[in-house]
Amino acid sequence: MRTIIIGGVAGGMSAATRLRRLDESAEITVYERGPHVSYANCGLPYYVGGIITDRSQLLLQTPDSLHRRFRLDVRTGHEVVSIDPDLKLVTVVELATSTTSTEHYDTLILAVGAAARGEVTFGDIPTHTLRTVSDVDAITALLERDNGIRSALVIGGGFIGLEAAENLVSRGLHTSLVQRGPHILTPLDPEMTVPLESHLRAHGVDVHTSTVIDRVDGGIVHLSDGTSQQPDLIIDASGVRPQTTLALTAGLRLGPTGGIAVDAENRTSDANIFAVGDGVEKQDARTGEPTLVTMAGLANRHGRTTADVIAGVAETNAPSLGTAIVGVFDMVAAKVGASETELRAAGAPLRVIHTHPASHAGYYPGAEGMSMKLLVDPESDRILGAQIVGGSGVDKRIDIIAVAMTAGITASALAKLELAYAPQFGSAKDPINQLGYVADNLRTGATRSLQWHELEAARTSGATLIDVRSAGEYAAGSIPAAVNIPVDELRERLDELPAGPVIVHCQVGQRGHTAARILTQHGIDAVNLDGGFRTWAAGAQVREPAVNVV
Incomplete structure (x- = not known):
């Protein structure tokens, strides 16, 4: 045979x-x-x-x-x-x-x-993909030639585009990245990509979103946002x-x-x-x-x-979760399953959870923050997808969720997973367990939540926003027109609350949950702003993206 x-x-x-x-x-x-x-x-x-x-x-x-x-x-x-x-x-x-x-x-x-989607050339500017050994041989030959390559333009803000941008900066090139869509890394939801995009800019990458190449004249690349570039090298990572x-x-x-x-x-x-x-x-x-x-x-x-x-062995493929991860400088982004964007486009019922835990116990040196997003079927408690952006520990958490999805472990059951704990590796309540606690609170009705993109409509309908952080946190930055009543003072200041529904928020959601429980047990219609101020602030940047600096 x-x-x-x-x-x-x-x-x-x-x-x-x-x-x-x-x-x-x-x-x-x-x-x-x-x-x-x-x-x-x-x-x-x-x-x-x-x-x-x-x-x-x-x-x-x-x-x-x-x-x-x-x-x-x-x-x-x-x-x-x-x-x-x-x-x-x-x-x-x-x-x-x-x-x-x-x-x-x-x-x-x-x-x-x-x-590659197309064999595109841009005048005399050397253009390569990053798919084969021959590609990198040609690119490294350009980088090592006598007169040198000083600048590069990367087309596409997906996984390969981000890796290309990072490595070109590592070689000392001034690097620009052009993304056709409104945000980089489109498999993730927009608010989850905000810290990653800021991180790219902080490391010198000139990021242009909602932008395409209009034309190339004499080695000058004119972009649809009105800016221009004069790269010595173009990496085409626009997709396959x-x-x-x-x-x-x-x-x-x-x-x-x-x-x-x-x-x-x-x-x-x-x-x-x-x-x-x-x-x-x-x-x-x-x-x-x-x-x-x-x-x-x-x-x-x-x-x-x-x-x-x-060979005659009975075997079949397992369905795909689409698990993926990318490292950009010292930040990591990972996803598994569906995104909120996909689920809402499909009209699927969903429950959304944002948390912002540390990679390990906060009192142990070196803890790094991460932003986590869990998407849940509200009827079955089935995990539909997850996204994590942060530093160390992102990889193992996304893998745990991928295993949970494969095994059919529900969102609430994440709270019961017995995960390895020592201060330098995690917390007694691991970030995975914390997702499970939030999921269980929402499943049982112990709390209700509101998403960052739902806040404006809720306030228009008459809800009052209460910021339950400290006065110092409130002064450092707040959601416009939010009323500051710290959670520790909330019981004594209930008479300051106007009639009608109340939305509470803290920095990341945990104190907001406590505040919502206090208010609910005092007969007040209260919901917690999911993910707190940090998630809302990322969402605000999605609505009003940062201006590109050339």
Whole structure:
């Protein structure tokens, strides 16, 4: 039995090596158009930035090493240009010699991934993506040339764009970032990206949101916000699209997302052809609908699943949560599941929770703040998604929530998780437990909350806003027209409250909850502003974004 694999990076090579472990007799051939296979593409930006100094560390395997260990026939510089599903043939071109051959397969795996959205050029300004070893070789050659590269423009504020910006700054380049949408990192909700955007600016990145390139004249890039740049280098991180040309010519079905449609075994509409990787649809864990998730972890796992199926092992993919994380300078942003933006667009019922805990016990040196957001189904208490932005500890908290979602642990049950505790690692009430406490209070009706973007409408309808922080905190910055009554004085000053509903808030939500409980038990209609002043302040910046300084 011969298996041909088209594409030799994450999904393709995982399939190849797993299949060999399961079947020593299988004939396995891998065709890769580029010069490298099995390389660490997620590490490419950090080689550009000089964090990874040894280029060979990015090259995990070579055709020779794969042959020695796995007896794989890996052919780089070979492009499969067509597939004949009826005859089970592929047409292959050896790029160095333009020699064409046809090869037979019994099973075929498409692992060609995704490509940049467009091959865009900007006059004479060198423009590159950050997807292959060849990309970073070209970029580093530019950075190391005699006259030097002093400035760069990054197009796209997604995960790769942010990593590119960070690493270009690390190389000493004045770096601008242009984002088409209203905020960077669009998988997160806008108020969660505010601290990240401020962090980028604080490290010298010139951030332009709701902005595109209008035109390029003589090396000058004119932006739609009226500013201009004169970069020596452009990094195109504007996104990717599924590579589906081979699938289409083979008559394979595409799904509604534009990716290759597959079943839970990664089998395409042709029973003998499988597909894995960034160009393939996944199943969304919440909706069960097709989705595109371009993550190396999924590509590797789905390659393994495919090898199992080909070898006769019963295996299927798990639905995708879309778990992702990015580090930008010393700040981390992570997400899992759906965002509030997505859920509201879908008309899904939801409950939103914002908290702002410390990464570990506040009395132990080095504690860092984080902003957490949990999205919950109000009927079932099911966790729908989460987002965390902060410093240390973000990674382990998002992973805990991802495990909870996979295991079906409810939002309220997060309060009961017994997590490792010592002052330098967490708190006796871990941030995960705190999310569970808030979720349980909302589930049981012990408290009610209001979101930052709902405040204006509530006040227009007659609600009074009470700031229950200290007088010093209030003086340092407050929501306009809020009345300051510190929580410790609230019981003695109830007669100062006007008739009608009351919204209370503190800095992050905890004292606001206490205030809401006091008022409710005194017969006052009180709700807590979720996430307190800190979340509202981030939301206010979303409504009135900071002015870009060029």
